[in-house]
Amino acid sequence: xxxxxxxxxxxxxxxxxxxxxxxxxxxxxxxxxxxxxxxxxxxxxxxxxxxxxxxxxxxxxxxxxxxxxxxxxxxxxxxxxxxxxxxxxxxxxxxxxxxxxxxxxxxxxxxxxx
Amino acid sequence: xxxxxxxxxxxxxxxxxxxxxxxxxxxxxxxxxxxxxxxxxxxxxxxxxxxxxxxxxxxxxxxxxxxxxxxxxxxxxxxxxxxxxxxxxxxxxxxxxxxxxxxxxxxxxx
Numbered sequence: 001x002x003x004x005x006x007x008x009x010x011x012x013x014x015x016x017x018x019x020x021x022x023x024x025x026x027x028x029x030x031x032x033x034x035x036x037x038x039x040x041x042x043x044x045x046x047x048x049x050x051x052x053x054x055x056x057x058x059x060x061x062x063x064x065x066x067x068x069x070x071x072x073x074x075x076x077x078x079x080x081x082x083x084x085x086x087x088x089x090x091x092x093x094x095x096x097x098x099x100x101x102x103x104x105x106x107x108x109x110x111x112x113x114x
Numbered sequence: 115x116x117x118x119x120x121x122x123x124x125x126x127x128x129x130x131x132x133x134x135x136x137x138x139x140x141x142x143x144x145x146x147x148x149x150x151x152x153x154x155x156x157x158x159x160x161x162x163x164x165x166x167x168x169x170x171x172x173x174x175x176x177x178x179x180x181x182x183x184x185x186x187x188x189x190x191x192x193x194x195x196x197x198x199x200x201x202x203x204x205x206x207x208x209x210x211x212x213x214x215x216x217x218x219x220x221x222x223x224x
Contacts, residue, residue, distance in 0.1 A: 103148065103212060
């Protein structure tokens with residue numbers, strides 16, 4: 001069974017631009033979550049989607065948004081990029097984390113904002 | 115707000131020694147607790163999942179315990195090997211999200 005895949009793996013953007021990251025969950029998984037990892041803040045929760053519905057959202061500004069499609073694939077978008085948005089963005093998939101299923105992470109997208 | 119703490123922040127041991135990694139959390143209303151391993155610049159690899167109703171979970175050389183009432187979990191790695199060198203992260207799940215500790219960076223010296 002293929003694991004969680006994320007594209008692109010690396011991105012370099014300029015301040016003020018916007019970016020879209022993509023995540024394909026493990027086949028059969030309907031929940032997708034996004035996390036930001038930085039050396040200073042560690043791993044922080046962005047949002048979680050289940051069957052195209054956002055069930056929870058972390059404490060991030062409105063510039064961070066996401067969506068989930070009917071095939072469970074998910075995208076997250078960051079608009080008006082800031083230097084502080086440079087981070088490793090990780091996607092996780094699960095059958096349903098609210099029912100105690102294991103979460104599996106992808107390799108991440110490394111975003112550098114210059 | 116759930117706070118997760120991992121102690122120690124870093125650990126260096128000779129090969130063959132047993133490892134003990136600690137995790138504590140403030141809100142005991144959790145669905146489960148997961149231990150992950152992260153190699154530099156890589157994603158997270160799930161090691162063990164303990165349901166909130168369980169006290170212990172084992173996989174090979176790994177054993178994790180959970181005391182939900184006191185908000186603590188411990189990961190034991192027996193007979194450490196250089197390949198065990200990595201950052202180990204503890205995460206608790208509630209409200210459809212994981213709250214992570216800062217991790218314990220382990221170095222196993224050959």
